[in-house]
Amino acid sequence: MSTTVRLGIVGIGNMGNGHAQNILQGKIPRMELGAVCDTDPEKLKRCPKTPGFATHHEMLKSGLIDAIMVATPHYDHTVIGIDAIAAGVHTLIEKPLSVHKADCQKLIAAYEKRTRKDLVFAEMFNQRTDPRYRKLRELLRSGELGEIRRVNWIITDWYRTETYYASGGWRATWAGEGGGVLMNQCPHQLDLMQWLFGLPKKVRAHCQFGKWHDIEVEDACTAYLEYANGATGVFITTTGEAPGTNRLEVACDRGRVVVEGDGLQWIRTTEKVSDHLRTSKQAFNCPDRWEVKVPTNGWGGQHNEVLQNFADAILDGKELIGPAPEGIGGVELGNAMLMSTLWDRTVELPLDAAAVAAEYQKLIAKSRHKAKPAAKAGGDDFASSFKGMK
DSSP states (O other): OOSSEEEEOOSSSSSHHHHHHHHTTTSSSSEEEEEEEEESSHHTTTTSSSSSSHHHHHHHHOOOOOOOEOOHHHHHHHHHHHHHHHOOOOOEEEEOSSSSHHHHHHHHHHHHHHOOOTTTEEEGGGGGGGGHHHHHHHHHHHHOOOOEEEEEEEEEEOOHHHHHHHOTTTTOTTTTTSTTTTTTHHHHHHHHHHHHOOSSSSEHHHESSSSSSOOOEEEEEEEEEOOOTSSSSEEEEEOOOOSSSEEEEEETEEEEEEEETTTTEEEEEESHHHHHHHSSSSSOOOOOOOEEOOOOOOOOOHHHHHHHHHHHHHHHOOOSBGGGGGGEEEEHHHHHHHHHHHHTOEEEOOOOOHEEEEEEHHHHHOTTTTTTOOOOOOOOOOGGGGGGGO
């Protein structure tokens, strides 16, 4: 029985190369870099001692890998993922799972029909390793917070420059990337929204396309959400604001929780708000409350923890942090925000996957930047991209 997972990475861009270097530096116990794959020969030189391939088909047939990570432009996630599953290779997809709901369904269907029943199928939900969100989910699921009444997330610290968008011909195009801030940066928060609170029943959103940058896709979005229990939500994001904010506020029947900065604060009411507002004999009285500083202990293992968990799931059968089929939830939520804007109306979930796919085909057909040449970006530290998450 194997004691090591040989991982092949498809796409040696910013994310793929970052993962590759962490593995080569021995940061992921029981995982080694078996092969890399990229259509650009220059990118293969980033891992000069690792066998390189021009196509994922060649790598899948090489016998050099036990598992594959797909870190390519988003539309390719579906095709490569389906091929890897069909080949019986354990599969890890970078975010998002796919561009739209219909492609997610195709990928999930391939997994459900797999012939290898022990196949591990995961997604890079690295923000699920953050102790703040883990603790919030624990409090929600335990019933400690009571019923959710309102959710507000302002996530505007995904700042990006024109140089960033010019750094790859596929970026910020309908034909290449499939979207902007909702498709590239916010899949983290869109996944956490559905992981923590479930999917809403209705969405009314206002996306703005190329508001701050010379791009055709959305670089700003404000969305209003309605949940089945009557709770409401507001989700605000952009890549054009600095300094930005990352503040998640959850109003519940037992007070208010705020996740901001390095902590999680709970203003806990000593009785249910729903009981107090109905029974209090005073007109302006509020429930008594305690300020609770919930310990969260750091930021979690992030990408490396997910990679380690992927290896542990393959070798030991450990439960996954991010089962890939769950990725459809965040994709559908982002699709709903985009479709609400394009159709200029409130949309109801679940979405009609075929209608969403047809809308994407229209966007691709009129994409202005299909042949946009890539510009050379400066020598920035890619890790600084994630400063806003902390």
